[in-house]
Amino acid sequence: MDFQFLGTSSGTPTTTRNVTGLALRGPAGGWSLVDCGEGTQHRILQTTLSLHDLRAVFVTHLHGDHCYGLPGLLASAGMQNRTATLAIVGPPPLWRFLEGVMATTELGLPYALDFIPIAELAGKAVLPDLAVDAIALSHRMPSYAFRFTERAVERKLDAARLRAAGIAPGPAWGDLQRGVDVVLQDGRVLRADDWLLAPRKARTIIVGGDNDDPGLLLDAARTADVLIHEATYTEAVLQKVGPGPMHSSALRTARAAAAAGVPNLVLTHFSPRYQEGDGPLSLAALEAEARGVYGGNLFLARDFDRYVLERDGVCRRHVPA
């Protein structure tokens, strides 16, 4: 599984960071987009991603910096002659937003949109390779995290035990690997389930929307490999700004991640006031604040950074050359 940041700024774009967008790839082909701030399609032009391979768009909440890029992205996919149905998952106002924009701007698409309200997500198989569910967060409007979990996790044959039982590699091994029970020539019956090792843990990535209470993700994060969550401010700035915007600080997000024991934490959605360099309004300050309370693998997202989550749960950043 891997994910690539298309925007990591909160509210407004900067010269180096766009507003929110994240491309997520599961083990099967194609990709999903989580949030689609204005200019997401421009970011996509600078990656290897194609709008033809986009399977679904998940929108965490309806603030403009998370959805104003969607109409233009849909229009461009149409101009590129996309024909495959596109799933759109989000809070119900998302559909009203899109219908209104499409009607007033006479946007016709050569493909269908399949809108799935978040409340109906549980029963839908939106993606072939990833199960998706949503977790309600706390923000100025309904906001959600999406949890993506591998559906099929391969089981390996217990080769050592097969050999010890005198069963040499052959067609029986293949059947067992595929989950098919086998009757040997000597009459022994081998039930596939008995000869397959316990499956590895299915990989899980949580992508949060805007949220001032990261503790809401505590339960979900306990079994996740990666938590991607906003850290709009340092705690000092959050205290100064006050609770009105309903965002998290690096401190609060990192504390929740530490409490959940999630091994990989990726912070994003930084206020434009935070710049490179040092000082209290730097990314370094955000990072230091999080490191003070979180001992896992900590990353601060930058636009275009791509992360790979390996089968063994190791998460690595691949900074583009």
Add this chain to the structure above:
Amino acid sequence: MDFQFLGTSSGTPTTTRNVTGLALRGPAGGWSLVDCGEGTQHRILQTTLSLHDLRAVFVTHLHGDHCYGLPGLLASAGMQNRTATLAIVGPPPLWRFLEGVMATTELGLPYALDFIPIAELAGKAVLPDLAVDAIALSHRMPSYAFRFTERAVERKLDAARLRAAGIAPGPAWGDLQRGVDVVLQDGRVLRADDWLLAPRKARTIIVGGDNDDPGLLLDAARTADVLIHEATYTEAVLQKVGPGPMHSSALRTARAAAAAGVPNLVLTHFSPRYQEGDGPLSLAALEAEARGVYGGNLFLARDFDRYVLERDGVCRRHVPA
């Protein structure tokens, strides 16, 4: 007067061209935006333009590549604490588009929007320094050109004739320059109007929206200094694509400009199929086609190119360093 292109691609952005947006400055301070495709605010971040100084937004028509950047631009101006009322001029669906987006995405602004439907533009003084009127074009939906004309054109004193009449430079000259009639000590009455030279021609710039019939601008262009108009295709591609999209070719636009005798023609809104270099799908091909029929000053717009229209009507391109 000057204008700067923020986007010159039709339909979808490319890696070098954004969708349509044009910044226009008159002789007074502040600036206006004509069209606001997605990513216009990102372009603005790379210029010296400030959303605080934006006086008005003019939208030629409601296709997404001309208006999908407006909600995000309005939101960012709000986050930058703009307080001045912003005029928004466009076809009536523009207001429904904005109202729908603002309602569904809970976009509140700390400044007022003054929506002026194009039909009511005639009676409004939207800009202090430029008179603006709209001319209906021909496209798949209602589309307009905006004509910007200097309001106040300074008149110079006829200094030679004043001196010949024995009236030496002094307070009387200042009064006459300001249009105030003067009674000299010798009893002579000088009417200001008699001693001011004829005003120079007011500068006029026409900015067209999408349009398959540039001849509709013939009358207006006859008295304009600059015509900025789409040339989406070469004529050969337009013939191949057919009339459905209702765009102009470089040939058709240049022919109309030649017929009107407009001294400066700036082509823009190029299909993404046209690239740098040569060959039939190059900007050079678009340029050659226009030059074949138009003998005035011809320019092909590129993103960020800024043009200055001097008081004497000379138009020059200032390519940023």
